[in-house]
Amino acid sequence: MTVKFATPTEMIVAAKRALSDDEWDYINGAAESETSLRRNRQALDCLALRPRVLRDVRKTDASCTFQGVKLRMPVLLAPMGGLERFTKNGGNDVDDAAEEFGLINIISTVTAPTLEEIAANSPHPKVFQIYVRGDDDWIRALVRRVVKAEYWGIALTVDSAFYGNRERLHPSLIASRRVPARDFQKGVTWDTLKVIQDEIGSTPFMLKGIQTAEDAAMAVEHGVQVVYISNHGGRQLDYTLGNIDMLPEIVAAVDGKAEVVVDGGFTRGTDVIKAMALGATAVGIGRLQAWALAAGGAEGLVACLKNLETEIHTTMGLIGVTRLDELDGSYITKTIPVREAHEHSAFPHLPGGRLL
Template sequence: MDWEFQTNHEIIVRARRNATGPVWDYLAGGSETETSMRRNRQALDSLAFIPRVLRDVSDIDLSTTILGHSSSLPLFLAPVASLQIVTPGGSLCCDDAAEELGLINIQSGHTEPSLEEIGLNTRHPKFYQIYVRGGIEWIKDLLGRAKDHNFKALVVTVDTCVYSNRERQKLNGWEPPTRKNSVGREYLAGLSWDIWDEMVKIWGGPMIIKGVGTVEDALMAVEHGASAIYVSNHGGRQLDHDRGSIGVLPDIVEAVNDKAEVYVDGGFMRGTDIVKAIALGARAVGIGKLQAFALAAGGQRGLMNCIDILRTEIEIAMGLLGVSSLDELNPSYLAKARPVGLSHEMSAFPHLPGGRLK
């Protein structure tokens, strides 16, 4: 296809131009000192590759399965709230892009259009993400609607029991639409394993727990019937001074021991980043900020352009590592290394004007 952008650098520059006022800070920012957000990049930047040569890599297969559904790449679209302020069409752009690219998209429970509209928009497998903001009857109603509308798995976000302090938004005197609506916040604060267990019974299908950062919670989630553990610190938007996501991945993968799939997100901006996570045992990687930047740059087409760039990067990295399929990747292809520069949310893009966009 004839794409407008050759690099994700250009996509980010265009996104910055289009996402005016506080919208940019909403997409690009983290909580408080933004240390968790930077550590996501720092942890990725602290891994170097160990390549092998003279292996036939003329046919590289990037496909995988996610909870049994085929995926053309080891990545999925992470849930992103309030997409209607980023691009006309909101998450319809993600759903259409995912269908065309053979990917899974996770519809945020806090984005537009509605669950029903997204569910009926396409037939490819997609997942629904829920913030629990009501009691059991509210949960039953929502899960019933998700099940009736083509969502194949439920993603329960558990790292938002308390809304974090996002100072970029405060400094702008601005809040995203979802923040303004505080109905049912007490249910998020009161979320517990007992309620999770109720949801497992009500949903009766695969459940993904999103926002796990420790071996202990990953093991509890497996015990409580999770089909997948989604390692995430919400892109550094919730607890500040957390560890970088990919740094906690290997211990969780080892402890879970194939009893559930393991996904990860946080700072993933490059094909090389994704290959690192797969080598450490993740089944797939979620893209949050980069997805939002691509949508801001060019809606559905911008997102497809961005993912095509990632696809090429993954293929290049695998070829140069000497592997032809994702299951050949393992930790022997990685070593610890000192980052070559200061890590921050833009540090995967060293050629941005001024080195960084604010």
């Protein structure tokens, strides 16, 4: 597939053209009033940068180390189900882009092709994200497959006991995609962690969907290596905080005993820098990834990541740092947003400011 966009705005327009209305709504929609979705973006918009000047920024280094692995920039490709519905080779397209660019991708339980096929697609480190669709024996069997396929890490998504009510999608469409085994997710507790941990040895283990300091502290007590702050892009519980607003209290609760990842609304280099300044090790990108894939497959995703990387370097240079570990809370301050927040509000040059 040839990339047909030069800017992120053109990329989103191309994604809209390439997708059916249902797929567009599946990607962009969120739960009920979509307040959680909007708050993700609003929380980022309410942070302003405090640049320092007259520093030598000829060489900026945007790389970071995540659980001992070097990433070209502090970004993870968040897990997305149903990738095969909007990019030809499904999970393999994301995997190809992660391999080419130099990032870690997280493969969802509910994406195609199989976890073994994606593992065999390329040798770089990748993470498998678990949704529970069976009893403890089912979990053990799945984890053994993941370990055998040599995934570098395992993530358990913990914000999905119930399926969020996504009102942009027609109820019949949701019903047609719902599987009865989803109900096993309701029984997932802290005890489930041990079932997984007993099978994975020293494999990095992350909990995705932590939203309070209390649960972050419990995650650390349970030996989790990565606390991944997420409200699922606003697709699960409505009326949560914007995710970056949870970052400071969770970083404090974790107290250096685990690494902290955050996602939700991250679409710009400035967003990534804000999270780094507040103590995250990396951010996850969801919808930005989906738009890039829909607009140009694996090649489109690489182009999108290169643009994000350019934005990160530009922000670093203009804020006056050459390495990410120079960032701290002194580089940001709270302010009021300049426009209404929504999934496209970082791209105001879209026709009408938003593509519905």
